[in-house]
Amino acid sequence: MKVAVYCGSSMGNDEVYAEAARALGKYFAEQNISLVYGGGKVGLMGVVADAVLDNGGEVIGVIPTHLQHKEIGHPGLTELIEVPDMHTRKAKMAELADAYVALPGGAGTMEEFFEIWTWAQLGLHRKPCALYNVNGFYDSLLTFIHSAKDAGFTREAFADMIIVASEPQQLLAAYQGYESPAGKWG
Incomplete structure (x- = not known):
């Protein structure tokens, strides 16, 4: 993997x-x-x-x-x-990987994570996308994502498809049990 x-x-x-x-x-x-x-x-x-x-x-x-x-x-x-x-970098990383995870980071990390998550929603891949929520780092982002869902801008399945883990074993177990939802037009 x-x-x-x-x-x-x-x-x-x-x-x-x-x-x-x-x-x-x-x-x-x-x-x-x-x-x-x-x-x-x-x-x-x-x-x-x-x-x-x-x-x-x-x-x-x-x-x-x-x-x-x-x-x-x-x-x-x-x-x-x-x-x-940078565009080629992201495409090459997406091609090489079987799964994705964002550790804490800034704007570049968010941009990369949101793009790969969006590609999953569009059905361009069916690989798991995760946030590694160290010390609650992504709590505010998860609140935003669920607010977007509640406001009708993100489907529930797409909000829920994001794996949230804070331990290595938890992350790997979630990858192994992952089932991708149907894409936006699938």
């Missing part, structure tokens, strides 16, 4: 985020789950990649040329795929 992880290129203000990224990466390696991610060596991206690598796992990074040239690319990955731009 290959899991795409979206997360911050920053560490955040609380060590709990790095600890959770480290624990998830270690668990992935122990379970023979390959990490697909943005290819960076900085922030939570670097932490999760290093944890997988330090525990003998496979890490595939996908990095746009402009970030690689700024020396943000992780030099020790199993494979680092350089792509021309």
Whole structure:
């Protein structure tokens, strides 16, 4: 199994985020789950990649040329795929992965997660999408999503299809039991 992880290129203000990224990466390696991610060596991206690598796992990074040239690319990955731009990066990560999860992060993390979740709603893939809710980080976002559902802007099945987990074992169990709802026009 290959899991795409979206997360911050920053560490955040609380060590709990790095600890959770480290624990998830270690668990992935122990379970023979390959990490697909943005290819960076900085922030939570670097932490999760290093944890997988330090525990003998496979890490595939996908990095746009402009970030690689700024020396943000992780030099020790199993494979680092350089792509021309951010759009190609997202498409390549989506293609490579069997499941998706967003760890804490900022605007870029949200943009990547919302795009992959939207693609699931449109029936472009039937893979699980998850939020790794470390220390309640995504509570406000989940409130928004359910408010959009209550207001009639998101179908209940689409709001409910988002897996919410805060422990590695919980995430993997949810992936294994996942059944995709029919797409918007399916």
